[in-house]
Amino acid sequence: MISLDQVSKVYRTKTIETTALNNINLEVPKGEFLSIMGPSGCGKSTLLNIIGLLDEPSDGAVTIAGKQVQKYASKATSHFRNEKLGFIFQSFHLIPDLKVIDNVELPLLYRKHVSAKERRRLSEEALESVGLKNRMNHFPNQLSGGQKQRVAIARAIVGKPEIILADEPTGNLDSVMGNEVMDILLNLNKEGGTTIVMVTHDENMARRTHRLMRLYDGSQIK
Amino acid sequence: MIRHIIKLIWNKKGNNSLLIVEIFLSFLVLFAVLSYVIYNTDRLEVPTGFDTENRWLVFLDRNDKDMDSTANAQMRINLKNDLQSLENVEDVAFSNPIAPYSYNTWSSSYDDLGFEMRSRFLYADINFEKTMNINVTDGRWFDETDKTATYEPIIVNQFFIDQYFPDxxxxxxxxxxxxxxxxxxxxxxxxxxxxxxxxxxxCFFYQPYTSENSEIIYLKVAENTPKSFEEEVSKMVESITKSSSFVIQDLKAMERRNNRQTWVPMIALLSISGFLCINVALGLFGVLWYNINNRRSEIGLRRALGASRVGIASQFTGEVLILTLLAVLVGVFFAVQVPLLKLIDIPPNIFYRSMFYSALIILTIVVICALYPSAQASKIQPATALHED
Structure with missing residues (x-):
């Protein structure tokens, strides 16, 4: 499903060159739940951004669903992200001026040929699957951290993507809420067959996934 | 997407209200100024109907009434003949005291069995048409036969005919x-x-130049007549009228002075409106810039969820355009009351045109101001923006 071949990422300024990722090779088969761990600044988020087409590798090839995506033009990349990928972030990234239902609808807004009625139906369905349908007319600031992350999960799954990329989804939550969110992700992976790549600092959460990949200073620890 | 933008605007109505009020007030000010400008400039293309170049006016002393009518007539005969004999004078005419740009007006209305006609009255002699280059489009100007005509002859303008006897x-x-x-x-x-x-x-009435009401003399002087020629005219008029209480004026200079009185406030108002527009533009630019910087993570998120760069730029431009349209719509609602309720007695089409141009100017300013910040917003790297929060 996801294949990274000799992927490197180097940030260059006039005076400094920083290697964020160094020759990463990674194969994530369809339906796998992979977690990535490592100390801060080791390149976990960079790796996730490259898989999520939010950033480009300096070198190497990225293949997702059989397509060499790093060669895509900007518009095609946006389209691909919208169709194939779902994102969950540590700080939720909900738009404070939109109600929960409107936040969940967002990915469908950028998808052609989805009527307003259909968007509404799919969003309600996604909210129901994370147990927050009754909060759909609330604003994000009226929700707890766990609820916000569940809304973010609903937003990630509303477009039925094949891959979910989660960047420390439990990082801002206490253990109870963190476990709730983890349960939802595990369920999505198990029931829906969604491929999930999760960056985490939490060893316990990582242990619940199929496979753990460790990074250190931009390199993969074998 | 429009519905989504409207939701965003509505949910941020508190923040947006100030901007809407600013645009609304700017629209109203522009509307008022443009209405004034259009009202005044609309007729610039329409000729006044007479020439001012190389025309001099002599305003005779109105208090000099101690002469009997014969002496008065003789004085005017002498004035006409002697002035006409001057080398630089091509034509001489007389009229009653309603002179161009003198702000004297004489108007009256007559009611005939409920059919009311109103008109401005002017009295002029046979030479007036030629001297002032009046364009007679139908019929003729006064001539010698009018002195003994059965019915008092009048000459009216086309507007008079259009108003009372169209077609x-x-x-x-x-x-x-x-x-x-x-x-x-x-x-x-x-x-x-x-x-x-x-x-x-x-409406022009016939008045022989010998009449004691013929108080203004119109001189058509030759092209390039020097200003010093005025002294010659002055001496001649003084010697004939035995009075120095008269004034000689260049009609072109009178016209310039008169026009300045309208141009100056018009340019001043347009300048104020221009500054207002610049203010609005800077305000909008600032608000947009602030919005974009405040919403970097939202931009990053939207890009991550599938928005293209064009989509981001369109959204920010769309937001400000919808806000502007809303403000302009409120403005139009108030502005349209002026012609509908006939609050000011000028043709309604002036107000409608002014509304259109005001909306166009405001929308153009908004689009120009929105383009650059929106383009900048679209260039925000999603990975960077999402990581900042």
Whole structure:
């Protein structure tokens, strides 16, 4: 499903060159739940951004669903992200001026040929699957951290993507809420067959996934 | 997407209200100024109906009434003949004291069995047409036969005909206008208060130059007549009238002075509006810039969820355009009351055109101001923006 071949990422300024990722090779088969761990600044988020087409590798090839995506033009990349990928972030990234239902609808807004009625139906369905349908007319600031992350999960799954990329989804939550969110992700992976790549600092959460990949200073620890 | 933008605007109505009020007030100010400007400039293309170049006016002393009528007539005969004999004088005419750009007006209305006609009155002699280059479009100007005419002859402007006798041939018609009057000629116009003056019904009556009411002398002087020639005219008029209480004025200079009185406030108002527009533009630019910086993570998120760069730029431009349209709509609602309720007595089309141009100017400013910040927003790297929060 996801294949990274000799992927490197180097940030260059006039005076400094920083290697964020160094020759990463990674194969994530369809339906796998992979977690990535490592100390801060080791390149976990960079790796996730490259898989999520939010950033480009300096070198190497990225293949997702059989397509060499790093060669895509900007518009095609946006389209691909919208169709194939779902994102969950540590700080939720909900738009404070939109109600929960409107936040969940967002990915469908950028998808052609989805009527307003259909968007509404799919969003309600996604909210129901994370147990927050009754909060759909609330604003994000009226929700707890766990609820916000569940809304973010609903937003990630509303477009039925094949891959979910989660960047420390439990990082801002206490253990109870963190476990709730983890349960939802595990369920999505198990029931829906969604491929999930999760960056985490939490060893316990990582242990619940199929496979753990460790990074250190931009390199993969074998 | 429009519905989504409207939701965003509505949910941030508190933040947006100030911007809407600013645009709304700017629209109203622009509307008022443009209405004034359009009202005044609309008739710039329409000729006044007479020439001002190389025309001099001599305003005779109105208090000099101690001469008997014979002496008065003789004085005017002498004035006409002697002035006409001067090398630089091509034509001489006389009129009553209603001179161009003097702001004297004499108007009256007559009611004939419920049919009311109103007009400005002017009295002029046979030479007036030639001296002032009046354009007679139908019929003729006064001539010697009018001195003994059965019906008092009048010459009216086309506007008079359009108002009271549209689509009728009125030459040689007798009309009840303070007694029976015969229309012997139609002129295109005689807007003696200048190009900014509204079209008005105007009627010329015949007045022999020998009449003691012929208080203004019109001189058509040769091209390039030096200003020093005025002294020669002055000496001649003084010696004939035995008075120094007269004034000689260049009609072109009078016209310039008169027009300045409208141009100056118009340019001042336009300048103020221009500054206001610049203010609005800077305000909008600032608000947009602030919004974009405040919403970097939202931009990153939208890009991550599938928005293209064009989509981001369109969204920010769309937000400000919808806000502006809303403000302009409120403005139009208030502005349209002016012509609908006839609050000001000028043609309604001026207000409608002004509304259109005001909206166009505001929308153009908004689009120009929105383009650059929106383009910058679209260049925000999603990975960077999402990581900042």
């Amino acid at each position: 009728k041939s009125m030459i040689d018609s007798i009309i009840p206008f303070g007694g029976d009057k015969k229309i012997i000629g139609i002129i295109d116009d005689y807007r003696y208060n200048g190009v900014f003056e509204e079209l008005q019904e105007t």
